[in-house]
Amino acid sequence: MNSPNRITANNLTPLSLDATSLIKYKLSDELLARVAASGSLRSSSCRSAVWRLVLRCLPYETKDWEISLSRSRNHYRVLKETHLIDPHDTKFSQDPELNNPLAPIEHNPWNTFFEDSDLRDIIGKDVSRTFPEIEFFQGSNIRQMMSDILLVYAKEHPFANYRQGMHEILAPLIFVIYLDNEAFQHAKENDELKMLTVEEEDILNCLFCKDYLEQDSYNLFCAVMLEVSRWYEDPSQSEATKSSITKEPYMRVQDLVPASRLMEDLVDIGNLLQEIDPTLAKHLSSLDIPPQLYGIRWLRLLFGREIPLHDLLFLWDVLLIDRPIAPLAKCIFVSLLVQIRHLLLVSDYGGCLQYLMRYPPIADIDSFVKLARHYRNPKKNAKPVLKSNNFSHITVAGSSHPNQTHRPSRPPPSCMGKDELESPPTILALAPVFQKVKNTIRDRSNTVSVPPSSKRSDEVRREPLRTTPKHENWAKEVQMMEEQVSTLQIRLNEQDMMCCQVSKALEVCAQDVRNAKSSEECITIAQTLLDLSKTLLSIKTVPVGTSPPRNEAKTQFEVNPKLYESPKIRKVNEMVDMKQKRPQL
Numbered sequence: 065m066n067s068p069n070r071i072t073a074n075n076l077t078p079l080s081l082d083a084t085s086l087i088k089y090k091l092s093d094e095l096l097a098r099v100a101a102s103g104s105l106r107s108s109s110c111r112s113a114v115w116r117l118v119l120r121c122l123p124y125e126t127k128d129w130e131i132s133l134s135r136s137r138n139h140y141r142v143l144k145e146t147h148l149i150d151p152h153d154t155k156f157s158q159d160p161e162l163n164n165p166l167a168p169i170e171h172n173p174w175n176t177f178f179e180d181s182d183l184r185d186i187i188g189k190d191v192s193r194t195f196p197e198i199e200f201f202q203g204s205n206i207r208q209m210m211s212d213i214l215l216v217y218a219k220e221h222p223f224a225n226y227r228q229g230m231h232e233i234l235a236p237l238i239f240v241i242y243l244d245n246e247a248f249q250h251a252k253e254n255d256e257l258k259m260l261t262v263e264e265e266d267i268l269n270c271l272f273c274k275d276y277l278e279q280d281s282y283n284l285f286c287a288v289m290l291e292v293s294r295w296y297e298d299p300s301q302s303e304a305t306k307s308s309i310t311k312e313p314y315m316r317v318q319d320l321v322p323a324s325r326l327m328e329d330l331v332d333i334g335n336l337l338q339e340i341d342p343t344l345a346k347h348l349s350s351l352d353i354p355p356q357l358y359g360i361r362w363l364r365l366l367f368g369r370e371i372p373l374h375d376l377l378f379l380w381d382v383l384l385i386d387r388p389i390a391p392l393a394k395c396i397f398v399s400l401l402v403q404i405r406h407l408l409l410v411s412d413y414g415g416c417l418q419y420l421m422r423y424p425p426i427a428d429i430d431s432f433v434k435l436a437r438h439y440r441n442p443k444k445n446a447k448p449v450l451k452s453n454n455f456s457h458i459t460v461a462g463s464s465h466p467n468q469t470h471r472p473s474r475p476p477p478s479c480m481g482k483d484e485l486e487s488p489p490t491i492l493a494l495a496p497v498f499q500k501v502k503n504t505i506r507d508r509s510n511t512v513s514v515p516p517s518s519k520r521s522d523e524v525r526r527e528p529l530r531t532t533p534k535h536e537n538w539a540k541e542v543q544m545m546e547e548q549v550s551t552l553q554i555r556l557n558e559q560d561m562m563c564c565q566v567s568k569a570l571e572v573c574a575q576d577v578r579n580a581k582s583s584e585e586c587i588t589i590a591q592t593l594l595d596l597s598k599t600l601l602s603i604k605t606v607p608v609g610t611s612p613p614r615n616e617a618k619t620q621f622e623v624n625p626k627l628y629e630s631p632k633i634r635k636v637n638e639m640v641d642m643k644q645k646r647p648q649l
Contacts, residue, residue, distance in 0.1 A: 083248055083257065083272070086110045087264045091117060091124050093385075100381040101437070103430060109247035111377070112240045112284070113271060118385050119287035130270045137279040140216070147219035148212060149176045180215065183226060187214045190231045195373065197461065200242070201235060210234055213282045217289070224289070227296045229364040233288060236368070236377060238281045248272035291389045295363045299324035326363065329390060330355040333397050340398055340439065344405045351413045355397070358420040362397055370400060370423040372460055382433055386440070395439035399432060404454055411467065418467045424454040566596055 081099055096114055105111045116122045122132055191210045195201045213234060218226035248268065251257060257265055289296075333355045338345040348354070361369060366383065368376055379396070386392045401408070404424060408416050426432050434448040457468045573596070576589050 136283040245274040294325040375429040399436040
């Protein structure tokens with residue numbers, strides 16, 4: 065066991081806090097910040113205690129813990145008795161004239177019960193959807209506990225009330241406290257606390273008592289909500305919002321005057337992204353995807369939907385220690401965008417929204433946290449090496465990502481080789497463009513009609529409408545475009561066939577090189593390779609059914625320069641007659 069003198073804020077060695085070290089050593093904000101940043105709390109059995117310490121739910125003096133815990137637990141008991149009304153409780157009069165659902169009296173407990181029923185239904189629906197993939201949150205006792213805590217909080221804090229998303233703030237808190245209580249009970253059973261005095265063990269028994277899971281969870285939840293309640297404010301009654309909507313009903317969300325602190329922080333995040341990554345900020349701005357469009361959920365849930373629970377707890381270790389949490393939360397927000405910039409820059413509007421609404425899981429949470437802390441304090445925290453750090457083919461839930469099944473992305477220009485940058489787009493890539501032009505022309509042709517005339521109304525009834533000659537011209541253009549697309553596809557197939565033939569010839573040359581025994585044979589093979597190179601550079605299109613002839617003795621190609629003459633560049637909108645340009649097969 066380490067001595068108290070070795071665990072100080074100046075020691076840079078990673079720390080591992082357990083129940084013994086928590087009660088034995090002198091704790092401070094600096095020490096806990098270093099422990100949280102090092103990732104040691106991921107394997108610790110006292111993470112919930114650290115969170116309560118940094119959020120001031122507990123004092124740093126361990127001798128005061130029992131008094132503080134007793135006070136907070138009794139406070140919740142009183143709140144629960146006050147706000148959770150049960151008309152059948154014996155504390156209410158059971159006189160039918162006073163305790164009756166239909167009695168029109170002022171102090172009838174049924175009035176409060178009916179008022180809370182709608183809110184309880186809303187909370188119950190949200191709680192039932194909390195982390196469906198984790199069995200812990202499917203238990204009826206945990207769900208009932210969460211519903212009671214959220215209802216008491218809503219009644220005790222009417223200015224905030226209950227907003228959708230608060231249940232996902234509460235869930236990790238209950239989970240962490242429960243795990244620490246179980247770990248402490250396991251340590252007691254294995255006789256791991258024998259080095260503690262009786263007084264110290266009593267303090268830990270009070271701290272990690274599983275009978276007070278609901279009370280301790282409420283106390284910690286209220287402390288966290290003090291930090292994030294700014295993002296749950298209701299701006300519906302704001303005068304700024306009303307005036308902006310009245311003046312500009314069709315204004316974009318990013319152009320509205322921020323009517324709440326949530327919107328103000330999202331504007332700040334957009335400005336921070338512009339400073340850190342102007343290219344990505346410009347791309348998202350050109351697609352009209354501001355942080356206000358997708359970032360409300362990110363901030364309100366403290367990134368609970370974007371990061372798996374086991375990594376989310378580590379992120380909260382670092383986030384809760386840096387109070388107020390808003391500045392670091394903004395840096396985490398920007399870091400999430402920078403992490404997937406290579407995916408966003410090659411995606412269109414729908415693809416970007418899919419990545420932002422269904423964020424790809426982070427592979428290395430440590431480097432991600434280092435990046436966020438670097439943005440928070442560049443002078444103190446070094447910038448980690450940026451690399452591809454996301455599983456882009458799946459979502460956090462583990463299912464296939466929609467962009468991988470419906471939106472195949474193209475590599476960014478910076479990652480492509482020189483040959484890939486210079487190569488023209490294939491016909492398959494241009495096919496949607498041709499199809500769109502074709503449909504546009506047809507739609508325009510179908511809308512051509514003779515305008516009605518009052519003088520010729522009788523003639524219009526007698527004779528059907530006739531299309532103008534322009535319709536015939538468009539029909540010919542559509543037919544000509546279809547022929548061009550078909551011919552271009554044939555040429556592409558021919559070039560693929562030519563590449564296969566050249567590949568086979570190169571394999572023959574490679575085999576000849578292995579079997580060459582004299583310098584003359586090597587010279588002949590070298591000449592053959594030069595001929596193959598010239599063929600690849602000169603041949604533009606190879607007619608179907610023909611292939612470069614091969615010499616019986618050597619592998620050589622004879623190229624007809626007239627047949628493979630480069631086509632002339634035609635003018636814009638010039639229709640090419642394929643029958644005249646195309647050599648007969």
